[in-house]
Each structure stands twice: as structure tokens, then as C-alpha cells.
Amino acid sequence: MSAARLTGTKYGCGSGGCGACTVMLSRYDPLSARVLHCSANACLLPVVSLHGAAVVTVEGIGSTKTKLHPVQERIAKAHGSQCGFCTPGMVMSMYTLLRNQPQPSLEDIREALTGNLCRCTGYRPIVDGFKTFCGISSELFHMNGVLPLDPSQDLIFPPELMLMLQKGGGGRLCFQGNRVKWFSPADLSDLLELRAAHPNAPLVVGNTNVGPNMMFKGDVHPLIISPGSVMELHTVSWGKKGVTFGSACSLSEVKEELQGAVGRLDPEESRVFQALLNTLRCLAGKQIRNMATVGGNILSADPKYDLSCILAAADCTLQLVSKGTPHQTIRITTSSTKFPTALTLTHGVRAWEFVSAFRQAQRREFAFSIVNAGMKVVFKEGTDTVQSLSIFYGGMGPTLLRSTQRKPMRLSWNEGLLEEACRLLAEEVALPPTAHGGKTEFRSILSLSFFFKFYMQVVQELREKVGYLLTILHPSHIQMVSEIQSSKDPVGRPRVHIAAFQQATGEAKYYDDLPAVSGELFVFMVTSTRAHAKIISMDFSEALRVPGAVTFLSARDVPGQNRRLWFNNTEELFAEEEVCCVGQIIGAVVAESREQAKRAAERVRVTYDDLSPVFFTIEEAIQHQSFFNPKRKLERGNVDEAFGKVDRILEGEMYMGGQEHFYMETQGLIAVPRGEDGEMDLYVATQHAAFTQEVVGHTLGVDSNKITCHVKRLGGGFGGKVMKIASLSAIAATAAYKTGRAVRCVLDRGDDMLITSGRHPFLGKYKVGFMNDGTILAADITYYSNGGSTLDESSFIMEKALLHMDNGYKIPNLRGHGLVCKTHLPSYTAFRGFGGPQGLTIIESILHEVAAECGLPAEEVRAVNMYSEEESYTHHRQPFCPRDMVRCWDECLEKSDYSSRRLAVQHFNATNRWRKRGICAVPLKFGIGFSKGFYNQGAALVNIYKDGSVLVSHGGTEMGQGINTKAVQIASRILGVPMSSIHIKETCTGNVPNAAPSAASFGTDAVGMAVKDACEKLMKRLEPVMKAYPKWTWSQWVITEAYCQKISLSATGFFMGPHTSVDWEKSEGAAYYYFTFGACCSEVEIDCLTGDHKNIRTDIVMDVGKSLNPALDVGQVEGGFVQGLGLYTIEELQFSPDGALRTRGPNQYKIPALCDIPPQLNVHLLADSQNPNAIYSSKGIGEPPVFFGCTLFFAIKEAIAAARRESGLNGRFALSSPATVEKIRMACVDRFTEMVCFTSKPGSFTPWAINV
Ligand SMILES: Cc1cc2nc3c(=O)[nH]c(=O)nc-3n(C[C@H](O)[C@H](O)[C@H](O)COP(=O)(O)OP(=O)(O)OC[C@H]3O[C@@H](n4cnc5c(N)ncnc54)[C@H](O)[C@@H]3O)c2cc1C
Ligand code: FES
């Protein structure tokens, strides 16, 4: 599509895991004479498989130049597009749904979006926009004047294709590429011919298994047979025994057919279908289900795949065929070399047969199962005597694990059977601790839990409905501007993100959308495979023999310094002699194309000499006393003395895992040498253009005035595009310098995750002294972060953790130490919140423990410790007024109906054994601005042109947060011109120099003030003209008078922010400009048997001062909260024991999807709040809400505690973040967890993955 310049379709992962590349695929079905539309992941669609199909991309349905499609208009107007990188994919999923169902239900919308991830919005506004197609509107978005949906305006299926297919598709097709030959047989007999001639060639239909394996596992198939158009493989036929699906039927087709059957058939008759439907609902996303085939799922024989277990348990059969032999029918578990044409599902299960399927995954939907199971029990008619019991497990080994008792058991379905079956299963399912995939205890326990669930279902004839109704509420309260404000003044109004329409139509350009510069090359990084080693040699001769390879780069090729300098810390661009983590860049290959560069990079041979020690975890670093400097300490009061005065003392620790940014757009840039004076332009995805410019200048040995960085927009940043992108830019610039040609660098998702790393894992060890009423008098906390192999921003991040260790609590004697561990992992870096969430979470964990220890409700203990005096001081002696924090807290408890819901939770827990609920509320005080005072500055340039239009440039970067929209709102207010006359083109170091990074929630504060300053200067210059001609219009003042009077119509603006700083020796200083406050309450429900959890409801009250744009601010609150939801409950990074990141894509690393959002998510902006410190009394809001995800964590912990009490366990227990399904299940100790006991001691074996 890039060759066709259709860049609207985005590439986020290449593995079907994110939905950014969604397109609509239409085919004409000659049998039904209908055109069928389905959404599909373009990244998994081989072009050759599209013969006879029509593909519609986001550009095909509407544009800002012609007419928007209602889907595009509504997602934009509902504020559902922030960075915009996911937006075209969302649009195409919804568009496809509307093509098939112009009046969809909420459930249809939910299903249509299961395969689309968004990292910015938190999904609520996207759904808000789309649910208007069901006739429901919201407060932030009104339907007034929106385009109606008019299906008659939709693109038609190309008549020439229809004609071609009506005539018959023709014969066998053959496509020959450079490396692969692709056959598309004409019919079944042709397929059998081909199959006989090429027995080793894979059959590819959906390409959802073969494709990713070729791309990521290096599978090579010189010849592929694609029977997608063989009609015989697509038939669905009903017979006496049940239904038969052709093996090329897609999973969506199977699902649809079964849904219809379940509606028609008697419930007992359709048990197998229901079980299968339950599985299909959670299996992958909609786009994958549309492409993936039932034959492919079974034949791929991947233990993670879900269908085989349930099909095997239900005794389904496969029909096989091969050339020259009769058709044969076999059970699903029988292997055969013949080719399956169809699958028969039996229905008519008798009243005394029960069949069920189970699966548990890291995320509720759109995630491979960790373990899945299919179970069937047959009773002697009219009795509870078991005749046979079949159990199949997937995910417990490389093949299906079968535990079958087919001979008559003559046991009753009772507790005795349960005990005996679990005992036998425990032996059968035990996994060695080294087993592939890790989580061995969890997986074994899960197998027992599934059986217990099945047992209970059968006993009670329960048919649990797996359903999830989308009832996301609107934000209940947003701030409104005062009635006297001019209707032309946009400040304070929920204005749409200024690029939302371009983002929704795919017109918005990201760095990789820029067309190739003539002669452009591609650079691909070569990274270390060892965690700590000397580089002995690098042989790139093989690499340079790959067609298209141009050159190899290493430290020797750097013309200037092979160093990135940051506050006196240096980091090598290319490792020179030694590597200190897996993923460290040691070289780079430059080639004519992306694929060639990748292929060549794989051929670089590096020999190493391993060095010791090698360690990765915080605990190991503590043992080795391996810490970076400076080590920080903050102290208030006399902690040691206070410990002598308290009623009780408690000691403990809390670990918080790291987090991957997972911005939808991976890091990269284009470096374009200008061929004169060393000038170079970089089109780069950076949050800190000035730093990138500086590093590139040092690397090339060129002054900064020759290097220009251009940043149009980022597809998400979240702090991850500040540091590493500068190194990548320097490497790409070196390649451009060496070759004299433009060079593009776009990291693959896997490399991005490996090389650029993310949020620091933290360990907090604490001792706390408190009174019996929960008042904390003393706390001593030591924070350890895993900094990885270089310092990067780790020390500042640790400082921020320490500066937030008091949250909203006045603990009179408080001491914190902060140590950054140096380990052999890729260097951790900035991530939204910048250590704040970690610092805050440890203190909240302490509050939680103290409440449990005192037997008091947690909210009471929080309230009793909260800052309350009008003039309060933080533990670093910064004065502040906590009034608005307390207001947020009170309002949050009230709006969430906390007290009565707490009682309801208690009642629920008393009446349910295997499901438990928890509820938790926390307050928040979050510092805004940089504690390094010199960063608190902003600059802007505002030009007025002779036609009256205005161009604003500023030093911030637009990454979805809406900084440009707010800047335009501000300029519009001051200049008095409509927003539509003001434009922001890009962030450019040539226009606004030396800008600070867009970070610390300070971007709008800095940039907004600078824009205001520049605009005010211009207005001052125009004032005499305006006074002289009061009746003239803006254009007349500007064109007719000001220009002719030689008044400069260009002005720079500057904002000198506060001189924040901390004296770490004295433990004092005003670290922040001001504080943003808030409070959040969440309720969850856990499934004690599987570890699954449901987020039930979240209420947030946020103090954003006087919001500049309530829609954007609510977007930041919701998006931040949902990122926190991921941080605290789902997102888990896994490293191999030798330090290699295992989670390198969306299929292994799960960020929140639509299914994770609490069905009730209410965001309220605190009314009547002021902030004299920032632009128009607003407050920074980007970072603070991430921390609110911890309410889910502590609510889960409460629910687990309730489950443990059922097992007689009343004491404290450790739970580390994220509270994954595995951890929840393992903490809910019961008889099943005790049945699976592991004898191997930690240290006596090599685990599959380690906690770092
Ligand atoms: C992002 C993502 C998420 C996923 N999530 C899940 C999940 O949660 N649960 C789950 O079970 N699966 C999941 N899958 C896997 C998916 O269900 C399978 O890849 C799919 O069913 C394979 O079908 P296909 O037609 O795409 O196979 P292909 O990739 O085309 O082929 C796979 C194999 O099957 C054989 N084969 C293909 N078609 C046929 C046929 N018609 N008849 C006989 N043999 C055939 C081929 O020879 C080949 O060996 C996921 C896949 C992706 C990419
Ligand atoms: S790029 Fe295709 S699904 Fe992610």
C-alpha cells in the first residue's frame, strides 16, 4: 500500500495483534450470489491471496477533501482519536460492521472492535462515537449536524470482478515471486493433484499461522498451496448427526452458523455448539476470526490453540481425502498424512451427556489461552453414574494432553469422584518447573480448577453465559465555561482534536508515511545476543552478500562521537568492546529495502567471550551491591525515635513489574542529508527534538545549526520517545552521512520492545509504625529500581518516586532511600508518570497493610492520615494546600456510593465461594513540572500572514495529548480569530530552538504560556491599528494597515517557568510547580478458580483546575487510567534466564483491550477549582491518572483476602504487581492449589522466565 501511496492503513505489529492495519475485504460468492464483506488484518494478507477480492482501505470511504464517512466523522467528533495511529483501523472495523449491519447492537460493536487496540484513549470515546449508530449519544459529543449513515453512498463491489467470478474463477493460478511460488488450485481434484506433487508444501488459507511463522520464526516455504478458492472446502451442510464445515470455513462463519443453530435447537441438543461458541467468542479478534480457518486451527496443532480440545472431547470427526484414495473419517485426535476437507460437529447430545470448554488467557479476550480444556461426561441414563469421562487439555505440553476414562467407571458424580479425579489429574498434569512457557504451577492448578468448574456445572446444570454487555457510561460531569464568555472564545470548551479528521481519514502523516526520497536506503540494527560479554569479532561479509545490502556500520564509522551524552552520563551508540545486555546495538546494516536490510542483519556473525558476573534482578543487584550513583534520600522528622512511640510496627515489601510503552507507532525516523555544509534534516518520532538534534550533531561532528529535526506528530510517546530515539537518529544519520543518501529506520515491534525498554520495575522494602486507630507516625522505605545496564533517566525517575512517597498523607516521620540497580538488562527509561506511580504505590500498599493489620476499613485509615491543614507541607517541605485533594476524595466516595457498595461487596463475598469482590479508593497528589528547574521553560513563534491566517510553532510535540489543539485555542482567544484560521504545521528545531521535552505533564503549561506571550506581543503591535479602525475586520487590520505600516507580524513567545529544585542534602525544596489532585474508586470481581478478574466499575474525580478543553482532559484521564489498568493487572514482561526479553509483540504482551474497560467508567472533573500557577488556571493532567490503576490492584488484593479467609488464611500475604491471572489464582489458596505441589526448590532448576 505504501507503493500506491495509501498510507492510511497503519503498521503496528505485523502479527495480527493490534488491528492498526485493518481493511475491509470483499468477495463475491457465486453460490449465494452475494458480496461478502469482512474486516481483515492487512499485515497478514499476502497480496497473491487477494485474486478476485476487493480491498477497501480507510482512504476509500471518505476524506476531508471530498466527504467524510459518518464513521470517520463520529470517531473524530466523539474525541475517539488522540495520537490517531489506531484510528484508521478502528474506522475500518466499524465501517465493515455497518456494511454488514447498518443498525448494529452494542454487542455487535463490541465484537467488531475486539481485534483493535488503542493505547491512548481508553476506548470509551471510540465506543461513544460508534454507539451513535445504535441511536445513543453522549454528553461530550452531540449528534447535532452529524452526517447520517447512508448505505446507498457506499462503494460498490467492482462489477468487473463480479463478472469474472460469475463466469467461473478460471483454472489454477500460479504466482512466482523471488523466493516463493504460490499455487491457487482450481478445485478439489486440482488441490489433490498439487498436494500429491508437493507433499511438503503447506496449505495456506487464512495465513494467520503460516504467515507469522514465516515472518517471526524464520520458517521458509519455497512453495505454498492456497486452496482458499476451492468451493468444496467452504460448504456447510447439516445432516442427522450434526453439521459439517468445509475445512476452509472461517472461524467467523463457524461462529455465525452455530449461533443460528443454538437459537433454533433445544438447549440440551446444542450443548456442544454452546461450548464451542463460548470458546470462539474469546478466540483472537474479529479480523483474525474472519480469516483463520477451522482446518487451519486444528491442523496447526499448536497447543495454545483452542479448538482441538473441545472438538476432541465432543467426539467430532474429520473427513480426509488424498489423491486416489477413498474419503476417510477419523477422530480429531487421530493423526493422518491425508488432507482434511471437512469437520463434522455432532449435535443431538443426549440429556445425560455434558460437554464444556474452558480457557484462561492473560487477557479476557484477544489473547492466546494459557491453558484450555474440553470435557465431556456421559452418565447412565436416569442416574448420576458416570459411564465415561473425557478430558483434553491444551497448553500443557507440545500436544493435546488427554486424560480419558472411557471404560465404565460406575462412580457417582459426587465429592468422592471429584477428589479421586483431581488426585489422578494432579499426577497427570504436573509440569516440570522448566517447562516451555513457564507458569508451571499455575498451569497445573488451572487444569484442576477447570475440572472443578466442570464438576460444579454438571452438578448444578449451570450454563454460565460468557457475555459482556457494553454499557460504558458517559463522563458524568465536565466543566462548562461561564455564560459570559464569548461564544467565539474556544478556551474551556470541549473542542475536537485539530487533526482528528485527518487521523480518521488516514490523511494524517506520521514519519513513516513520508514518501521515499530518491535513492533512499533502509537501516536495520544488529543487536547483542549476550547479556555481558566481550566482542571478539564481527563478520559482516555474509551480510553484504545479500542482494541489496549496501554497507555495514559500527562504532568505527561514526565521524564524531560514538556517545550519547545526557547530564554527564554517556552511553555508547554502538557497543565498541563490550556488551552489557541482550538487545544492545552493536552494528547496523544498510540496504536498498527494509526486507533486504533485515535479511542481511540476520547474517552478521558476532563472536563473544562471555564475562561475569551476569545478573538481571533487583535482588541479585542488591547482593552484588550494584547501584548507580547518586543514591538519594529524603527525610522528615525523626523516624527512628518515632518507632519507639507507636502501638505497632510492620515490615514488608512490595514489588512492581515494569511496563512496555507499546505506543502504536514504533520508533524511527528518516535522515536526509542535504549535501551541503553538513546539513541534515531528520523527520523523526521524538518527544524531545532538541536533544535528538544535539546528539546527531555530536555524532556527526557537526554544529546543531546544520541539523534540523522535524516532528509532525507521534503515534503515541508516553515518555518512550525521549532518549533512545536520539541514539537511533544518530545511527541513521551516520548511515546517511556514510552513504550520502537518505536513510530510513523503522523499528519492528519486536526490536522496539527489545531495544528501547520501558518503565522501571521497582521493589519497595518498608518498615512502618502506627497507632491502633491506623494513624501512621513513622515510615522508613527503601526503593530499589531496576535501571538496566546504563543510567539513562533512572536517577531522575528514582527522585520522582521519592518525591511522591507521601502521596496525600501527612506522615510526620518519613524516610525514603532510593537506589537504582545496575543490571544486565536493556536500560529502563521514562514512562508516563516517571517513577511517580511506583513511589505512590508503595505508600498505598503500606496504607492497605496498616488498615488490614488494625482491622479497620482502608478508607478510614486513608482519611485519618490525609493532609488536611490549609497550609500543609510535603515531606520535602514544599508548601501546598490540600483542600482540592480532600474535595476530590470526598466527592469520589460520594459519587461512587462507596459505603453502600462496600457493604454489597461484603454481602457478595459472604454468599459466593468461588467468586469474590473487592473495592478500593485512593486519593492522589501529583507534582507537575520538572524538578530540574531549567527545563521549566517554553518557547513559541507566531506568524501572521498577509491573508490574515496564523501559523503557530512551538517547542512541544503532538503525540495525541492535544497540545496543538490547546495551543490553537489559546491563540484563538488572544488574537480573536477563529481556530480554523490558525494552523500548526510541525515542531521544528529550526523554528523554535532548545525546547524542553514534552513531558512531566508540563507541555501545555510551557507551550501555552509561550503562545500566549507571542500572541499578546502581536496584539500589542496591532493595537494602534485596531484602535484607529475599530470597525474593521481582522484581515483588514492585518492586510490593509499593519503590513503596509511595516509592523512586524511575527513574534516569539517565551515562558520562564518556576525555578524548582531540591536540596537532597537538606531534604527540602519546591520540587514542583504545583500539584494536580484526584481520587479514584474501583470495584473488581475475581474468579478464584482461574484467576480471571472483571473490572466492574471505576469512578474518578480529577482536579484539572479550569480545564482548557474538558474533552481532551477527560481523554487524558481515561487513557492514563487504562494504561494504569494494564500496568497493575495485565501487562507482564518476561525475560529468559539469560536476560533475553521473551515478550516481543502483542501476542505475548497484552495491553488493555476493550474487554478490560470497566463497564461503568465515570470521570468527573472537579468543579470550581482554580490554579493561579498555570495557563488560564488549568492544570497538567498527562501523567497523574496512570496511578489510579492501582485501585484495581488493591481491590483485587481485597478480593483475594476474602477468598483466602474461606480457606482459614487470615494473615497478610504478598501480592506483586501486576496482579495477573496467574498471581490471583496462586494467591487464592485452596484444596486444588495444595494438590499440586512442587518439590523442586528455586535455584535447583532453570525456570522458563525470571522476574526482574
Ligand atoms: C493475533 C492472533 C491471535 C490468535 N488467537 C488465537 C486464539 O486465541 N485461540 C486460537 O485457538 N487460535 C488463535 N490464533 C490462531 C488462529 O486461530 C490460527 O492461526 C488459524 O485458525 C489457522 O488458520 P489459517 O487458515 O489462518 O491457517 P494458515 O496459517 O493458513 O495455515 C496453518 C496450517 O494449517 C493448515 N491448513 C490451513 N488451512 C487448512 C485447511 N483449510 N484445511 C486443512 N489444513 C489447513 C496448513 O497446512 C498450515 O500448516 C490466533 C492467531 C493470531 C494471528
Ligand atoms: S499491524 Fe497488522 S495487526 Fe498489527
Ligand code: FES
Ligand atoms: S489514539 Fe488509539 S493508539 Fe493513539
